[in-house]
Amino acid sequence: MIKGGLTVDHNAPSVLHFQSNYTKSELRVDSVSLKEFTKYEWQENRLKNIEKVRKRTLRVNVSNKDGKKIGGAKIKIQQRKLQFVIGCATPSSILMSESYQKWFVSRFTTAVFDNEMKWYYVEGLQGHENYSTPDAMLKFFEDHGIDVRGHTVLWGADNIQRWVKELPPRQLLSESVRRMGSLMSRYAGKLVAWDVVNENLHHPLFEERLGKNASAMFYKIASSLDSKATMFLNEFNTLEHPGDMVSIPSKYVEKLQEIKAFPGNEELVIGIGLQGHFDSHPNIPYVRAVFDLLGETKMPIWLTELNVMPCSNQAYYLEEIMREAFAHPAVKGMMIWIGWKPDRCNEMCLLNYELQNSPSGDVVDKLFAEWKTTNLTGVTDKEGSFEVKVFHGDYEITVYNPNGGANVTKEVQVYDDKSETLHVSISL
The missing domain is CATH 2.60.40.1120 (Carboxypeptidase-like, regulatory domain)
Structure with missing residues (x-):
């Protein structure tokens, strides 16, 4: 089944064009269903879904x-705690500002560290590990009863340490397994989730160097190191950019099935992490279609790095995306990716430099109030x-x-x- 959606801003004749890169077979469309909704109808449907699936x-x-x-x-x-997870990213600056700490813990039930658990952060030089910052951050959140996601165990992106890039395959394997043991054994039983191999559709370094089953093998190792946490895939553009053919939903499902087919992984619950770095015009009907398609896997879906690029409607688009996620039964949580720092603001901020809410911060507070009894x-x-x-x-x-x-x-x-x-x- 192929499913999608689009928003039309003006009346005009339209043509649906189906195209495939697979040239060995002829593409035929057997049945097509196209249904239009007004904005009001879409929002009413969303409210009905919330009443049905969240109450x-x-x-x-x-x-x-x-x-x-x-x-x-x-x-x-x-109500003391909402079951649906709404969390937020933070850098180590949270350890330095009591006002920021109060703002964070009064709202969010889950935290994720920007970079502080990444391999390059704790081991920039081979053999020289330093966990003092993530240790301190984890203790802070434990003391305040806030869950933590582990981000990320392994990552094949271009900005990894040079010494990791230069390792021959056999040593890359041994160092990767050592890294997993060092990080995950240290925090086993203390985290709710791990991004095991980050962005492995866009950055298949380990598959290219170690073989096609590299990620599957790492997920098996990860589950043995921390059996309590949910192991996640974590990918960008699956939800936010329909034109990125590397990470379209069908490719995501293929990777998920490939990992679960590996011996020992058959019963493994693998979380579907959708980063959600949206530009200035998110395609909301497509977002729902992706939730529908990935929801068929019966694996839990989280928005793991949600933000909206700067634009005049940033707060409005953030609200639309959050409402769409909350209304879908397959989505179990969302992490807002703001990374507040006292000296600068990334793409989207919920706070200004004086720790006052931005318009996007007001949206989050409004939804917290609306979704709480x-x-x-x-x-x-x-x-x-x-x-x-x-x-x-x-x-x-x-x-x-x-x-x-x-x-x-x-x-x-x-x-x-x-x-x-x-x-x-x-x-x-």
């Missing part, structure tokens, strides 16, 4: 010690029940005893599940 009914049943149902009991429900109150009916639909996440439920007895507080996880309603029983 669940919570039913609180209150009784006394003898099992008698208690009506008229006041209930307060407070806060200070929800209610009263049990005569059957002792109170029912409400809430966003998936961790909650604290407090029931106030109408008879003057002790109040009861209970922590519950309202997560995505086949059962539409989560029943929570509380005894006063």
